[in-house]
Amino acid sequence: DIQMTQSPSSLSASVGDRVTITCRASRGISNSLAWYQQKPGKAPKLLLYAASRLESGVPSRFSGSGSGPDYTLTISSLQPEDFATYYCQQYYSTPPLTFGGGTKVEIK
Amino acid sequence: EVQLVESGGGLVQPGGSLRLSCAASGFTFSSYWMSWVRQAPGKGLEWVANIKQDGSEKYYVDSVKGRFTISRDNAKNSLYLQMNSLRAEDTAVYYCARAPLYGSGSYLDYWGQGTLVTVSS
Numbered sequence: 001d002i003q004m005t006q007s008p009s010s011l012s013a014s015v016g017d018r019v020t021i022t023c024r025a026s027r028g029i030s031n032s033l034a035w036y037q038q039k040p041g042k043a044p045k046l047l048l049y050a051a052s053r054l055e056s057g058v059p060s061r062f063s064g065s066g067s068g069p070d071y072t073l074t075i076s077s078l079q080p081e082d083f084a085t086y087y088c089q090q091y092y093s094t095p096p097l098t099f100g101g102g103t104k105v106e107i108k
Numbered sequence: 109e110v111q112l113v114e115s116g117g118g119l120v121q122p123g124g125s126l127r128l129s130c131a132a133s134g135f136t137f138s139s140y141w142m143s144w145v146r147q148a149p150g151k152g153l154e155w156v157a158n159i160k161q162d163g164s165e166k167y168y169v170d171s172v173k174g175r176f177t178i179s180r181d182n183a184k185n186s187l188y189l190q191m192n193s194l195r196a197e198d199t200a201v202y203y204c205a206r207a208p209l210y211g212s213g214s215y216l217d218y219w220g221q222g223t224l225v226t227v228s229s
Contacts, residue, residue, distance in 0.1 A: 095169070
């Protein structure tokens with residue numbers, strides 16, 4: 001199974017900050033990576049897939065990059081509605097689909 | 109509008125059974141792989157199982173193999189998860205989700221609101 005490791009597990013940031021979250025797979029996953037946003041009590045929401053492709057309706061301040069086993073999610077200018085927990089997920093080698101442990105973005 | 113609505117959660121004793129349902133609308137249900145994903149209280153996301161469009165392929169996370177069964181009824185646009193021999197560690201919110209890519213490996217583009225399963229005596 002491919003293990004997904006996210007870092008940091010939490011971070012504090014201010015509105016307007018640039019935020020970067022990292023996801024590392026236990027081996028190369030050929031850009032088969034998705035990012036989700038989850039707010040308390042709500043279902044996860046797809047932000048990006050194929051490492052860098054923005055899901056329809058997602059603001060352009062969200063972007064993704066990476067290759068091999070290493071990927072990043074960047075929020076270019078953090079907005080109040082972006083405070084949430086973010087998860088990566090690989091779909092290169094399945095089953096199982098595997099998620100990272102999550103990164104909680106909190107208000108500084 | 110794509111909608112996924114789970115139901116069937118509740119409180120069950122260890123060793124008991126529960127059947128979750130997910131009603132799909134707003135898309136051609138029979139054209140998509142579907143998944144169940146769960147989230148224990150205060151924890152991260154864990155994929156549980158998925159099923160091919162026609163039900164001919166099913167996959168499970170190791171921790172539920174032999175206890176859980178995923179199924180679907182395309183005529184009713186519904187996805188199911190039969191959960192037997194439930195354990196305390198199965199306590200979680202269970203989400204159904206749509207997989208837009210062909211094949212067992214996909215991201216999940218639409219999710220239901222979730223249904224809570226609590227396993228406790």
